[in-house]
Amino acid sequence: MTKPVLATTSLAGCFGCHMSFLDIDERILELIDLVEFNKSPVDDIKTFTKQCDIGLIEGGCCNSENIEVLKDFRKNCNILVSVGECAIMGGLPALRNGISIKECLEEAYLDGPTVKANTEKIMPNDEELPMLLDMVYPCHEIVKIDYFLPGCPPRADLIWNALVALVTGDELKMPYEVVKFD
Amino acid sequence: MRENILSIIEKYQKDHRRLMDILIAIQDTYRHIPDEAVDILADQLDLSKVDVEQTISFYHFLSREPVGKYAIYLNDSAVANISGRAEVVQAFEEELGISFNNVTADGLIGMWDTADIGMNDQEPAALINGAVFTKLTPKKVKNLVAGIKAGKDIPDLVTEIGEEVNGPAALSTMVTNNIRQKGAILFSDDYEVGQALKQAIAQTPEEIVTEVKQSNLRGRGGAGFPAGLKWDFCRQSGGDEVYLICNADEGEPGTFKDRVILTELPKLLFEGMAIAGYAIGAKQGIVYLRYEYRYMQAYLESILQELRDQNFLGKNIAGKAGFDFDIRIQLGAGAYVCGEETALIESLEGKRGEPRNRPPFPVQRGYLDKPTVVNNVETLCSVVQVILEGAEWFKSFGTSESAGTKLLSLSGDCKNPGIYAVEWGVTVQKLIRRAGATNVQAVQIGGPSGMCIGPDQFNRQLAFEDLATGGSLIFIGEERDLLGDFVVNFMDFFIDESCGSCAPCRSLNVILRNKLLKILDGKGTNQDIDELYKWAGVGRVTNRCGLGQTAANPILSTIENFRHLYEDLVETNENFVSTFDLKDSVAESNAAVDREFVLPHKTR
Ligand SMILES: Cc1cc2nc3c(=O)[nH]c(=O)nc-3n(C[C@H](O)[C@H](O)[C@H](O)COP(=O)(O)O)c2cc1C
Ligand code: SF4
Ligand code: SF4
Numbered sequence: 001m002t003k004p005v006l007a008t009t010s011l012a013g014c015f016g017c018h019m020s021f022l023d024i025d026e027r028i029l030e031l032i033d034l035v036e037f038n039k040s041p042v043d044d045i046k047t048f049t050k051q052c053d054i055g056l057i058e059g060g061c062c063n064s065e066n067i068e069v070l071k072d073f074r075k076n077c078n079i080l081v082s083v084g085e086c087a088i089m090g091g092l093p094a095l096r097n098g099i100s101i102k103e104c105l106e107e108a109y110l111d112g113p114t115v116k117a118n119t120e121k122i123m124p125n126d127e128e129l130p131m132l133l134d135m136v137y138p139c140h141e142i143v144k145i146d147y148f149l150p151g152c153p154p155r156a157d158l159i160w161n162a163l164v165a166l167v168t169g170d171e172l173k174m175p176y177e178v179v180k181f182d
Numbered sequence: 183m184r185e186n187i188l189s190i191i192e193k194y195q196k197d198h199r200r201l202m203d204i205l206i207a208i209q210d211t212y213r214h215i216p217d218e219a220v221d222i223l224a225d226q227l228d229l230s231k232v233d234v235e236q237t238i239s240f241y242h243f244l245s246r247e248p249v250g251k252y253a254i255y256l257n258d259s260a261v262a263n264i265s266g267r268a269e270v271v272q273a274f275e276e277e278l279g280i281s282f283n284n285v286t287a288d289g290l291i292g293m294w295d296t297a298d299i300g301m302n303d304q305e306p307a308a309l310i311n312g313a314v315f316t317k318l319t320p321k322k323v324k325n326l327v328a329g330i331k332a333g334k335d336i337p338d339l340v341t342e343i344g345e346e347v348n349g350p351a352a353l354s355t356m357v358t359n360n361i362r363q364k365g366a367i368l369f370s371d372d373y374e375v376g377q378a379l380k381q382a383i384a385q386t387p388e389e390i391v392t393e394v395k396q397s398n399l400r401g402r403g404g405a406g407f408p409a410g411l412k413w414d415f416c417r418q419s420g421g422d423e424v425y426l427i428c429n430a431d432e433g434e435p436g437t438f439k440d441r442v443i444l445t446e447l448p449k450l451l452f453e454g455m456a457i458a459g460y461a462i463g464a465k466q467g468i469v470y471l472r473y474e475y476r477y478m479q480a481y482l483e484s485i486l487q488e489l490r491d492q493n494f495l496g497k498n499i500a501g502k503a504g505f506d507f508d509i510r511i512q513l514g515a516g517a518y519v520c521g522e523e524t525a526l527i528e529s530l531e532g533k534r535g536e537p538r539n540r541p542p543f544p545v546q547r548g549y550l551d552k553p554t555v556v557n558n559v560e561t562l563c564s565v566v567q568v569i570l571e572g573a574e575w576f577k578s579f580g581t582s583e584s585a586g587t588k589l590l591s592l593s594g595d596c597k598n599p600g601i602y603a604v605e606w607g608v609t610v611q612k613l614i615r616r617a618g619a620t621n622v623q624a625v626q627i628g629g630p631s632g633m634c635i636g637p638d639q640f641n642r643q644l645a646f647e648d649l650a651t652g653g654s655l656i657f658i659g660e661e662r663d664l665l666g667d668f669v670v671n672f673m674d675f676f677i678d679e680s681c682g683s684c685a686p687c688r689s690l691n692v693i694l695r696n697k698l699l700k701i702l703d704g705k706g707t708n709q710d711i712d713e714l715y716k717w718a719g720v721g722r723v724t725n726r727c728g729l730g731q732t733a734a735n736p737i738l739s740t741i742e743n744f745r746h747l748y749e750d751l752v753e754t755n756e757n758f759v760s761t762f763d764l765k766d767s768v769a770e771s772n773a774a775v776d777r778e779f780v781l782p783h784k785t786r
Contacts, residue, residue, distance in 0.1 A: 064781070067764055102774040125775035132771035137762065144758035 003033075004053040004167050007077055008040040011066040012093045012136055013059025016153045017084040018042070021056075023156035031160075034167055039076075048076040054166055055080045056159075057145070060090040061137045065130035074143040079166065082145045083159065085152040087138065094136040101134050151181065186211065187222050198227040199550075201237055201532030205244050206473075206513055213289075214248040233533075240534040240681075242296060242516030243473050250285045250292025252330050256308040256318075259298040259435045260671040261593055261656060265305040266319070273320035277327040291330060297518060297675055298435035299474040302593035302656070303360050303600050304344075311336050312476045316344065316356045345445055351484035355477050359442045363616065365587040365603025366579065367567045368443070368450075368560070375449040376494050378569040382457045383502040390461040391417065394565060397573035398585040403429055403521075403558030404628070404652030405728075406584075409565070412555055415545040416462045419553035426464040427530070427549065427556045428455055431472045431514055431521035434629035435675060436654035439589040440559040442601045444471075445478055447563060448485045452509060454562035456494060457569060459507040462555055467509040470526050473516045482511055518679040522727050523556040524548075525681065536681045537727035560589055560653070580606035584645040588653060592617045594626075595659035610649070611640040619657040624664055624744065626656040630672035631732035633739035634664075665747055666702055669736045673698065676733035686721050687730030694718055694737055700761055701751050709757045711748045715741045 010018055018041060024031065037043040038052050055077030061067050074080060085091040096104050109115060109123050139145050149162055158178040165172040190207045194200035201223070208219050215238050224231040238244045243255075256262075256270065274293055275281055285292035301307035304316035313336045315326065329339045337354075344358035361369060382390055395410030416424060428451065432440040443451060455467045471479065486509055489495045499505045512530055514520050520529045524538035527549050548554025564586055568576045577585045584606035590613065593599040597618030604613070614622055626634050627644070628651035635642070635649075642649050658664060673695040680687045697714050700706050718734035718741070725731050741748060765779055772779055 064764060064768060067762075101771045105771065105774050123775040125777040127777070127780060131768040131777070131779070133764075133767045134770050135767070137767075142760055142762050 003036045005038050005050065006035040006040070006054050006056070006163075007038045007048065007052045007073065008042060008056040009058065009069055009073060010041065011057065011059035011070060011087070011139070012062035013084065013086045013091070015041075015058070017058035017086075017159075020151075020153035020156050021083075021159050024160045025156075027160060031163075034164070048072065052077045053079065054163070056083050057081065057087045057139050058083050059086045060093060060139060061133065061142055062093055063130035063132050067133075067142060070139055070142055079146045080139075080143065081147045081149060081162065081166075082139045083149045084154055085150065087145075088140075088148050088150060090136040090138050091152065094138075097135045101132055105132075150179065154178075183212075183216065183218055184222060187219050188226070191223070191226050196226060198229055199530075199532045201227065201229075201234070202241075202512065202515060202529060205238060205241075206515060209244050209249075212248075213251060213253065214245045236534055237532065240517060240536075241473075241514075244515050248285060248289055248292070249294065251289060252291045252310055252336075254291065254293045254308055254310050255296035255299070256282070256293065257297075257299045257301065257305060258295045258671075259302065259305070259675075260668045261302045261436065262298075262305040262307070263667060263671065264595070264662065267306040269320050270306045270308075270318045270323055273323035274327070277324060291327075296516070297678060298433070300432055300438045300441050300472070301357065302436050302438055302591065302654075304358060305593075309474060310339065313337070313340060314355055314357050314474075314477050315340070316358070347445060347481065351480045353445065353478055353481035357441075357445075357477070359445060360598075360600025361442060361446070362592075362598055362600040363602040363604065365589075365605075367564055367576070367587045368589055368603050369446070370567075373447070373450060373566075375453055375489075376492065376500065378566040379453050379456055379460075379494060380500050382460055382569050383500055383505060387417075387461045387463060390457065390569065393573050394461070394568055397568040397576040398583075399561065399564055399568055399576065400584065400646060401558055402560035402564065402588065402653065404434070404631075404650075406646045406650055409557060409561050412545060412557070413458065413462050415543070416553045416555045419546050421553055422463075423550075423552045424462055424464045425549045425552055425554040426455060426459045426462060426467040427523075427526065427554060428467065428469045428562055429521060429523065429526060429556050429558050430469050430475070431518075431526060432475075432559075433472060433518035433521045433679075434631060434652055434654060435672070436591060436593055436626065436629045436656045437652060438591045438593075439601055439653045441475060443559050443563055443589070444475065444482065448482055449489065450563045450566055451559055452486065452489055453494065454565040455509055456499065456507050457565055458555065458557065458562055460499075460505060462553075464555070465506050465508070467507060468530060468549070469509060469511045470514060470520070470530060471511050472514045472520075476513055479511060479513065486511075517681075518675075519681050519727070519729050522729060525727070526556065527554065534681070536683055537729075539726065558652075581643070581645045581647065583647045588644065588651075590644070590651075591654040592657070593654070594657035595619055595622070595662070596657045604644070606645045607643050609641055609643055610635070610655070613644075613655060614640065614657065617655075617657065619659075621660040622657050623660045623662060624658040624668075626658065626668065627651050627654075629654050629656075630675055630736055631728070633735060634658075634668075634743060635739070636743050639743070664744060665698065665740065665751075669740055670695065670698060670702070672736040673733075676729065680729060680733070684725045684730050686724040687726075687733060690717065690721055691730075691733050694734055698737060701748060703761070704751060704753055705759050705761050706748070706752050707754060707757050707759050708749070708752055711741065711745070711752070714748075 039045045039048045055073040082088045155178045161173045223234045282293050306318045307316045344356045347353040391413050399409045400406040497506045517535045519525045520535035522537050525535040529535040544554040590602045682688045718738045721734050722731050
């Protein structure tokens with residue numbers, strides 16, 4: 001039997017969710033037996049090479065590239081999972097949502113106390129750069145998301161259990177420890 | 183300024199628990215609460231500045247920014263909207279050259295949206311410096327603005343008198359009381375002040391409690407808790423310091439029955455309070471009067487004085503040695519949640535009106551942590567008749583679980599909006615007929631926190647065993663956009679009025695409202711409707727107080743009873759539609775950095 005294919009990405013996240021995923025420790029050996037990786041920072045495949053079964057999304061959407069990648073994931077994955085607070089709610093990056101993006105840019109590049117070298121008052125606008133969105137959006141406002149794994153980051157056990165449940169079709173094990181947050 | 187503020191503080195004995203009164207007095211004088219006042223208050227009342235500021239920020243009618251020498255607060259309830267509010271807004275804006283929620287450059291006039299002011303039977307209505315102006319039209323607005331600009335005083339702006347009550351301090355207001363149907367218990371013609379009180383003090387407090395218990399009188403403020411039982415619990419808590427509070431906050435949009443009782447039968451209420459005070463052993467009663475009803479404050483104070491002069495309040499009342507009881511009026515400052523009894527108590531103590539955790543219940547630990555009974559205006563009035571006529575007589579009205587009569591506020595699309603005293607058990611259909619409502623699409627029972635029913639349920643009864651209500655029905659005609667004009671307005675109301683303590687109350691209601699707007703915008707899916715329904719049930723079990731527990735009811739009950747209205751708005755078979763628009767969402771940042779929208783941008 002062919003193994004289910006897994007893809008992962010980090011959008012506007014801190015990679016903490018991916019790090020937490022790696023916290024499954026020695027189960028990483030089981031993981032290799034369980035799934036095949038496609039586009040993911042884990043194996044460094046940059047573009048989808050086939051239709052995948054499961055896509056794990058870390059981070060929300062703060063720029064046009066995030067949108068593009070997320071839509072690409074939706075197209076290429078049968079099941080999409082929002083992993084972590086940032087993907088689900090926008091998380092820490094969404095703290096900027098109450099401030100206009102213009103103000104954010106000015107603070108970052110012109111007026112901030114740590115801005116010293118930018119004597120020409122340049123704001124980055126190279127067309128190779130992604131365009132910034134007015135707000136940081138949770139993933140489910142952009143594409144349909146099938147499942148949500150809460151936490152910042154979700155515990156390794158939660159990610160692992162969810163993955164095993166998705167692959168085997170068994171019920172998700174959610175003991176209290178993996179969903180308590182304080 | 184300092185001298186003046188010090189004298190206001192002095193007037194309230196430097197008591198931080200009277201912060202509400204102090205702040206209202208400062209707001210009245212300076213049209214806002216200046217920084218200097220905050221400093222002085224913190225210093226004099228031994229509070230932190232943050233304590234003072236957080237109380238100010240909680241209440242709609244207290245402001246850190248000037249609200250205008252004349253502050254116009256125009257009701258923005260759904261019924262105001264269907265009664266021509268938009269034209270009134272336009273007239274104000276044209277006359278003054280500013281938009282709503284702003285103050286004219288000279289600081290003379292400010293115009294503000296405000297939540298329901300209890301005038302649903304005479305909308306559009308506004309408060310101007312505490313006075314009520316009803317049934318506004320563009321023409322009336324013109325005259326008002328001209329009068330204000332000519333420097334007239336508020337009483338001189340009141341050109342039509344709705345209700346004139348000639349007490350020692352006459353009440354002259356534009357408000358009309360619209361009593362359409364009198365009942366045996368309220369508005370009976372043969373009420374004579376003091377009779378019941380004299381009868382009560384001839385018995386022991388225990389006997390009074392037993393009588394009220396036997397009458398099955400249930401609270402009229404919404405929850406329907408048996409009044410006698412509540413009093414008994416309070417007595418059982420013991421202690422020699424006990425308080426009685428009359429809840430006259432009446433904030434539920436569409437409800438205005440307490441307003442009418444307070445103007446028409448204040449003596450009945452105060453007598454009921456004295457009897458309750460006697461029964462539970464309270465020496466002090468407090469009426470928590472919503473700010474919107476301050477137009478009757480002086481009148482009520484004068485009635486209290488009259489009762490004191492007659493020895494129906496004060497010391498050794500009606501000659502009963504040792505029976506001391508007096509009443510004071512505490513003004514709120516604009517917060518619906520302060521109708522919730524524990525929030526009300528917090529507010530009485532000069533704090534933000536955030537509900538407390540229960541237990542302990544107020545009867546155990548309430549005002550100043552002492553046993554406290556909180557009863558609705560109408561409940562306390564009903565007590566008088568229970569004492570006069572007896573429990574059996576009282577029970578001869580109504581249904582088995584809902585004894586007595588109920589005052590209802592009827593408004594919306596009908597010919598005869600106003601107050602109706604009916605027996606419990608009356609059907610919705612009957613009320614529709616009495617109010618002269620035709621082509622009724624829906625009836626909102628018990629205000630936004632209640633439920634919305636359609637014609638197939640109009641044969642249901644108003645009673646705790648069927649449709650429970652604190653006392654209001656809003657008729658919604660066929661021609662109305664039920665979801666767009668009513669449900670959205672109700673959700674906005676709860677969003678504005680949430681105290682913010684509980685995450686689901688603070689956030690989920692916004693999410694629900696936005697999802698509803700998405701559906702109204704033609705971008706909804708069937709899945710959105712399902713999610714809306716599923717999520718709307720969450721608040722009921724996760725929020726601390728009744729506000730959050732019922733805030734999603736407008737959505738829940740309309741999905742239950744009018745699901746077709748939602749489904750008609752869904753234009754797609756897709757199960758997901760995003761409202762996100764990339765071009766719109768990058769426009770601001772592109773403009774800020776001077777860059778064109780090009781897609782796809784070159785990815786790495
Ligand atoms: C958000 C909220 C608002 C309320 N507003 C009022 C009100 O305006 N008047 C009122 O009598 N009760 C109101 N209540 C109910 C009170 O908490 C309390 O149950 C009532 O005053 C008790 O009096 P009763 O037993 O005589 O009805 C409100 C409750 C909630 C949760
Ligand atoms: S959810 Fe937490 S750990 Fe995950 S990307 Fe966001 S900030 Fe990092
Ligand atoms: S439910 Fe809402 S209004 Fe009630 S305490 Fe919680 S946040 Fe405040």
